[in-house]
Amino acid sequence: MAAETEARVLMLYTGGTIGMLKSESSGFAPHPGFLASKFHDPAGESVFANSSSVGAYNQWSAAQSSSGTSSPAARGLSSEHDPHAIRVETSDGPIHLPSLLTPRFAQGKRIRYAIYEYQQLIDSSEIEPSDWIRIATDIERNYQNFDGFIVLHGTDTLAFSASALSFLLIPLSELFTDAVDNLLGSLIIAGHYIIPEVLLFFDNSCFRGNRAVKASSEDFHAFQSFNLPALATVGIDVEVAWQQVLRPGPRRFRAHKSLSSDVATLRLFPGITGRTIRAFLQPDGVRGVVLESYGAGNAPRREELLSAFREATERGVVIVNVTQCEIGAVSSEIYETGRALAKVGIVGGGDMTTECALAKLSYLLSKSDLTPAQVRTLIAQPLRGELTPVAPVPTYSSPYDTDTRLRTLFSQLVECGPTTHRASGSTPAHRSVRNTNADGDPTLPEEFGSAWPTTLADEACLKAAVMPYLISQAASRNDDLLETLMATLDVPEVQATSGTTTSTSSHPLALPALLNEPATVLLQTPLHLAVLAALPQNVERLLSRGSSVHARDTLGHSPLFYAAKHAGESGSAMVKLLRAAGAHLSEREIEAGHVGLEAIRAEKNGDEIWVEAAGAEEVERAKKVARAFFF
Numbered sequence: 001m002a003a004e005t006e007a008r009v010l011m012l013y014t015g016g017t018i019g020m021l022k023s024e025s026s027g028f029a030p031h032p033g034f035l036a037s038k039f040h041d042p043a044g045e046s047v048f049a050n051s052s053s054v055g056a057y058n059q060w061s062a063a064q065s066s067s068g069t070s071s072p073a074a075r076g077l078s079s080e081h082d083p084h085a086i087r088v089e090t091s092d093g094p095i096h097l098p099s100l101l102t103p104r105f106a107q108g109k110r111i112r113y114a115i116y117e118y119q120q121l122i123d124s125s126e127i128e129p130s131d132w133i134r135i136a137t138d139i140e141r142n143y144q145n146f147d148g149f150i151v152l153h154g155t156d157t158l159a160f161s162a163s164a165l166s167f168l169l170i171p172l173s174e175l176f177t178d179a180v181d182n183l184l185g186s187l188i189i190a191g192h193y194i195i196p197e198v199l200l201f202f203d204n205s206c207f208r209g210n211r212a213v214k215a216s217s218e219d220f221h222a223f224q225s226f227n228l229p230a231l232a233t234v235g236i237d238v239e240v241a242w243q244q245v246l247r248p249g250p251r252r253f254r255a256h257k258s259l260s261s262d263v264a265t266l267r268l269f270p271g272i273t274g275r276t277i278r279a280f281l282q283p284d285g286v287r288g289v290v291l292e293s294y295g296a297g298n299a300p301r302r303e304e305l306l307s308a309f310r311e312a313t314e315r316g317v318v319i320v321n322v323t324q325c326e327i328g329a330v331s332s333e334i335y336e337t338g339r340a341l342a343k344v345g346i347v348g349g350g351d352m353t354t355e356c357a358l359a360k361l362s363y364l365l366s367k368s369d370l371t372p373a374q375v376r377t378l379i380a381q382p383l384r385g386e387l388t389p390v391a392p393v394p395t396y397s398s399p400y401d402t403d404t405r406l407r408t409l410f411s412q413l414v415e416c417g418p419t420t421h422r423a424s425g426s427t428p429a430h431r432s433v434r435n436t437n438a439d440g441d442p443t444l445p446e447e448f449g450s451a452w453p454t455t456l457a458d459e460a461c462l463k464a465a466v467m468p469y470l471i472s473q474a475a476s477r478n479d480d481l482l483e484t485l486m487a488t489l490d491v492p493e494v495q496a497t498s499g500t501t502t503s504t505s506s507h508p509l510a511l512p513a514l515l516n517e518p519a520t521v522l523l524q525t526p527l528h529l530a531v532l533a534a535l536p537q538n539v540e541r542l543l544s545r546g547s548s549v550h551a552r553d554t555l556g557h558s559p560l561f562y563a564a565k566h567a568g569e570s571g572s573a574m575v576k577l578l579r580a581a582g583a584h585l586s587e588r589e590i591e592a593g594h595v596g597l598e599a600i601r602a603e604k605n606g607d608e609i610w611v612e613a614a615g616a617e618e619v620e621r622a623k624k625v626a627r628a629f630f631f
Contacts, residue, residue, distance in 0.1 A: 005104070007147040007191035008587070009113040010088065012138060014131065014153050015121040086114040087587075089141040102187060111191035113150075124154025124161075129259040129362065132161060136168040140255035144584040147550075148190025150183075155214060155222055158200060162209025163359035166198040166384045168256045185234035193238070194516065194548050197246055197385070199231065206232035208244075210356040210386040213326075226327045227351040227388065246385045247546030252582040260365035262287040263358055267324065268294060274304030281312040288318045288361035288375075290354055291341075297321050297330030297348055298337040306344050313345030316372040318365070320357050320379050322349040329388065347376045350387035360386060468526075472519030475526035475542065476533040482541055515547045522553045531559040534566050536573040549583035556588055564613040565598055567605065575612050585614050585622075595619070596626025 085096040097114040104110050116138070122131065139149050153161055186201045198209035200223060207225040215224040232240045264286045266277070281289065289312075293299045313319060321330050321341055329351035331338065342348065349357050360383070364375045382389055467485070474482035516525050527547040530538035539559075543549070552558050560583040563574035589595050599610040599619050610619050 136255040163356040166210040167363035205230040250581040258366040259362040267292040277308040290357040310344040320349040468517035475530040534570040593626040593629035596622035
């Protein structure tokens with residue numbers, strides 16, 4: 001297995017159209033074994049030729065077994081001695097599944113993946129919060145052994161599941177899809193790009209999971225994200241909107257394993273009565289309510305309605321106000337009717353979708369240490385990019401006042417850098433030209449004579465090309481250059497102490513596009529270089545700004561591997577920083593014998609750093625693998 005050119009992805013099949021068969025009596029329903037048959041049948045012809053119904057599929061499967069050819073449904077598992085088998089951790093212990101390997105994509109990697117089919121397949125319309133917790137738990141069990149996860153899920157409640165899992169998984173790096181035509185696109189995204197979010201993939205578009213809604217039951221464009229553009233699109237090329245991607249926080253991955261079921265939605269309609277609202281909000285009933293109001297968060301100001309809401313909020317019910325409109329947000333301060341709701345304790349939900357507001361309420365109310373007042377505060381704050389923060393007072397600043405310390409540098413780059421010519425002898429594109437008269441004197445005022453890009457987008461492109469190089473150089477220097485560059489770019493730190501907040505930068509070069517850009521021919525990131533230079537202070541700086549601990553170079557190694565190779569205090573300090581940020585050694589590094597060999601060498605010198613990096617049990621397993629390889 002070529003570790004440097006393969007990525008591992010685990011597909012969790014929960015149910016959905018992609019694995020359904022038509023029953024003679026009850027219509028289409030998920031059928032055990034059928035999805036795996038599609039992908040693990042070597043010829044591919046027999047299963048598709050006999051997949052018109054449950055009866056036809058069962059007849060084909062039985063024929064395969066009687067002829068001595070074990071069907072995938074019958075075969076189920078692989079031997080652990082199969083070199084291509086993938087180990088998957090389950091609630092009943094580890095199992096080994098047969099794997100498939102894609103052709104090499106344009107991005108340079110092949111994706112090895114396995115399908116873990118749930119024993120009880122469900123139609124998505126019957127999904128429960130307990131199913132979301134199971135999915136989150138299965139991902140947590142297998143998190144260290146895979147580069148990405150794809151959850152195959154029916155479309156009816158896909159937006160609900162994506163929203164719920166965006167809060168249950170911390171930090172985030174999973175993917176969702178529900179169409180066979182989108183599986184390749186899903187694999188490309190999951191295997192090649194570090195996007196630490198729950199994504200919903202449909203019709204070649206990757207949406208932030210908690211921003212998407214199902215807009216059509218018939219159209220190919222079934223899902224829409226009305227208030228946030230797609231984070232990635234898959235076509236001839238893969239386009240990732242890195243400036244919109246959330247930055248990974250400096251904490252380990254974990255799954256939150258509880259949700260409150262005491263939540264509900266209430267949709268306003270003309271003529272709704274206070275009696276109806278009181279019955280809906282009766283004591284010992286719901287603890288959280290998503291109120292779907294009109295327009296920008298408006299509702300009737302009748303006292304019977306407001307008093308019913310007031311009574312509920314005073315006894316601790318958290319009510320979140322979202323709009324019934326597809327596009328837009330709740331702005332409680334615009335209209336008097338919206339202010340009336342805010343005065344009785346109803347908190348504005350911004351541009352959150354109903355699905356997301358429900359999931360967020362369920363997540364926050366499951367935390368017993370939070371008071372209703374704290375839940376209301378957190379509802380109005382973006383935790384997973386689910387709502388767009390709005391400045392309380394509109395502000396304006398001239399774009400020419402930003403990045404003043406870099407202005408001279410990039411002005412010179414525009415003049416000296418290579419340009420594209422339309423034709424021989426023509427004026428270079430993106431080059432400022434000063435008009436002159438016959439005597440050669442400038443005819444424009446001096447203020448217009450400076451050499452600046454045609455647009456600010458051109459300036460941003462130049463910075464995007466130059467800044468990764470500057471940061472990579474600074475990462476391996478034992479001085480304050482890295483901190484100076486961070487300050488110049490005005491990149492805020494991610495708070496490591498908060499488990500419920502995620503800060504984002506509005507800067508056009510927001511991370512992770514910048515700090516996680518490969519900086520060497522080995523595709524090492526600035527974090528790799530800081531580790532190789534044994535500079536814990538730079539490692540800490542990069543992690544606090546969102547550098548990913550999961551990026552691997554062409555040798556298949558993450559920064560943690562190189563940190564563990566360092567002896568002494570600096571190596572130990574870097575390992576602790578990386579582990580605290582969620583770093584782990586990959587299964588491929590262990591399988592190839594790299595970890596075990598280094599651990600054996602370190603032990604001879606009395607160094608226990610590999611135990612710090614991986615744990616005693618993993619180190620022992622790695623040493624056994626290495627001895628089989630090299631001794």
